Amino acid sequence: MSKFQRKSISFRLNGVSVEAEVEPRELLVHHLRNDWGLTGSHVGCDTGQCGACAVLLDGHAVKSCSVLTVQVDRADVVTIEGIARPNVVQDALHRHHGLQCGFCTPGMVMAAIEMLGAGENLDEEAVRRGLSGNMCRCTGYQGIVDGILDVVGSRSNAEIYTVKGA
Numbered sequence: 597m598s599k600f601q602r603k604s605i606s607f608r609l610n611g612v613s614v615e616a617e618v619e620p621r622e623l624l625v626h627h628l629r630n631d632w633g634l635t636g637s638h639v640g641c642d643t644g645q646c647g648a649c650a651v652l653l654d655g656h657a658v659k660s661c662s663v664l665t666v667q668v669d670r671a672d673v674v675t676i677e678g679i680a681r682p683n684v685v686q687d688a689l690h691r692h693h694g695l696q697c698g699f700c701t702p703g704m705v706m707a708a709i710e711m712l713g714a715g716e717n718l719d720e721e722a723v724r725r726g727l728s729g730n731m732c733r734c735t736g737y738q739g740i741v742d743g744i745l746d747v748v749g750s751r752s753n754a755e756i757y758t759v760k761g762a
């Protein structure tokens with residue numbers, strides 16, 4: 597029995613309404629991986645630096661190792677597993693060789709979705725700035741940047757991604 601009082605929360609997870617009993621100290625990335633088996637959100641650093649754990653929270657890319665699970669009560673959470681395929685961002689990364697081991701890729705996709713959905717004019721400098729919170733140890737970043745630039749022009753969220761269960 598935990599010494600921490602558990603809290604009931606309800607939220608949308610990949611388009612489906614869910615409920616959970618969670619410890620107040622639990623990090624969202626651990627909840628997603630351990631309680632829902634959504635292991636596409638990777639733990640690269642656990643200190644908010646690498647971006648491999650990024651998910652969409654109410655449409656914005658956030659590092660799920662920096663969010664407490666209780667904070668997503670009544671919110672909308674989308675993980676990489678919830679992004680319906682085909683998806684223009686994932687396909688563009690594939691076309692431009694924007695991944696190798698793939699460890700960073702879920703977080704890169706979330707960062708790209710946030711950038712592309714913001715409706716701003718994106719050039720290479722802006723894309724690189726948008727990726728500054730995401731680290732990749734394999735690609736050298738150029739393929740990722742090229743892939744995102746390839747998608748610029750798909751302005752509406754509906755074109756950039758849809759959620760499987762929604």
Ligand code: FES
Nearest residue numbers: 640642645647661
């Ligand atoms: Fe969350 Fe690295 S594991 S930023």
Ligand code: FES
Nearest residue numbers: 696700732733734
């Ligand atoms: Fe390996 Fe980015 S593809 S860390």
